Amino acid sequence: MDITSRTGLPRLGRTSATRENLAGWLFLAPVVAILGLFLLLPILMALWVSLTSWNGQGSPFTGKVPFVGLDNYTGLFTRDDLARENFMVSVRNNIYYVGIVVPAQTVLALGLALIVNGRLLKGRTFFRSAFFFPSVTSSVAISVVFLFIFANSGAVNSLLGFFGVSGPAWFSDPRGVLHLLLGGLGVVDLDAPPAALTAGGPFGLSWWEWLSGPSVAMCTIIMLVVWTTSGTFMLMFLAALQDIPVTLEEASVLDGAGRWQRFRYVTLPLLKPTVFLVLTLGLIATWQVFDQVYVMSQGNPAKTTLTPAYLSYRTAFRDFDYGSGTAISFVLFLIIVVLALLQRWVMRERAADPGVRRRTRPRRS
Template sequence: MRRRRAGLPARRGHLRDDVTGWLFAAPVVVILGVFLLLPILMAMWVSLTSWNGQGSPFKGGVPFVGLDNYSRLFTRDDLARQDFMTSIRNNVYYVAIVVPLQTVLALGLALVVNSRLLKGRSFFRSAFFFPSVTSSVAVSVVFLFIFGNSGALAQLLGFFGVKGPEWFSDSRGVLHLLLGVDTPPAALADHGVFGLSWWEWLSGPSVAMCAIIALVVWTTSGTFMLMFLAALQDIPVTLEEAAMLDGAGRRQRFRYVTLPMLRPTMFLVLTLGLIGTWQVFDQIYVMSQGAPAKTTLTPAFLSYRTAFRDFDYGAGTAISFVLFLIIVLLTLFQRRVMRERRG
């Protein structure tokens, strides 16, 4: 009896602490539930209907189509599937180029500004980081002014008698341009998956998409540079000194000391880069809106165009949820790969 009575105040104390903790967390839980979880559930319901934006999708009269908005993206041989697969192809090339380039550039800049021999390190840190805090819309307009068909670069080349390339009018992929092949072989033109021929899947990004890629790499590397810089400054100096005493050169120290210590930050940078590149929208909206010939069309912009221009909110929302699933699966796969490498 004494043990039970002695344990009763302790349990009451724990219960009081739990209630107090939930009271402090309640405002955040309510805000996240109302402004995050509830809109997600509402959007999930919209993706199961053919709502056209008129009236309320939660009242009677809105046709319920179930998973038809999802299945048409993969099974139906129509324009909706072709546009979606085209956007996936464009985004795959975009991710495959942007993520490695911005990661390598950010790491290189971090190593440069972390060097003790560099004079004016504060200036260079600010200069490299400045594009990341600049409005993406403003930077996109400037790049459009430079790389447009009648932009500054085309006029500069014309001044020297060189006809500038039509950046935002050429719909051919850069792989086809480099190979100098315009006519697809029959084996690649007649076969393919998900409504696109192998010739279209293997075309590579267009010249316009390459200009957007250059813009994004330039504007995002500064943020990731700061992440790498913080990680570099957390590496104990004694590790490098011990490696130097063991006769390790600069490359060996970087490979066997610096890189292993940067793995958590590397995973963070790759994850954020992967998520951001699959969600690219504002640069596409300002610079091309999918042109030329849908070679800069991305799933995020396609979702916006389908919902807010074609007034097919169900299909547009379904595209956004498929995009969300792609991001989650790729993030989990990347986490598993990097965890196995750590092991």
């Protein structure tokens, strides 16, 4: 009697594999059910809300709420009204925020990791704990402390008054630092900016508004976030540095490579996966910034600290326009996904460049 299947495998073996697959799915079923109930289902419900004009009263799933389709999404980009202006202002603010925070916290975290990884540093355990401490402290508590520091009678204004800079109006100035810099250098007149830049621009904002730069209040939030997040990323870089074989560094020293050459051609290429992880996590976190804005400024002064995450909250829970607020959150989700994929593609292309591999070889001094 032929006890094999047409594929040549014993029938008994195929039955055993089927039982193992069934057992695996039975063990996974509770986790899949929990994730589907508390993760996937709320996402689908929120997606439905974004397609309606629900104002928070009643249930959005009864059929009594008007269905508007993609109007909440298209209105953020095409409709000429205050909602689109607020959304574009928040995107502009977040672009400057991401463009400064992500590189700054990555460089600072790598520098701190190199410092505490040094063999000659005394008290390394203390410095590791000190650098990491702000990351485990409540962001709300640190934001309140910063709020007191930059208050009208706070330490910063007292220090500036000592140097002759009087008045706390600088913190409430809605102009961007790039505008203030150009005006201070006499390049442009802030009261009468160039007509070519104020005539028009994409998505309802003029080029003058897009090129304003972050306000002083946003720069304060940027300093706070860089200080509080660098400790976590420092630990990631530190773990990666300690995983690098000592023999590679010793070989580069014998080959005549200096300290900078060892870092550039040996250490940094081996840290590329960690750099990608830090950049990705930083990109996601900076586009979702909310608590610091909520505690310190709530979008003020003049919407210069308004971000898409806070705008989504304000639109839904203050203006009771849950459809538009949810639509903003899904647009923000798409922005994060696209930028993360683009970052992955850019770093992968650089890693595959044969010219890069040739330049990573240490040169003799």
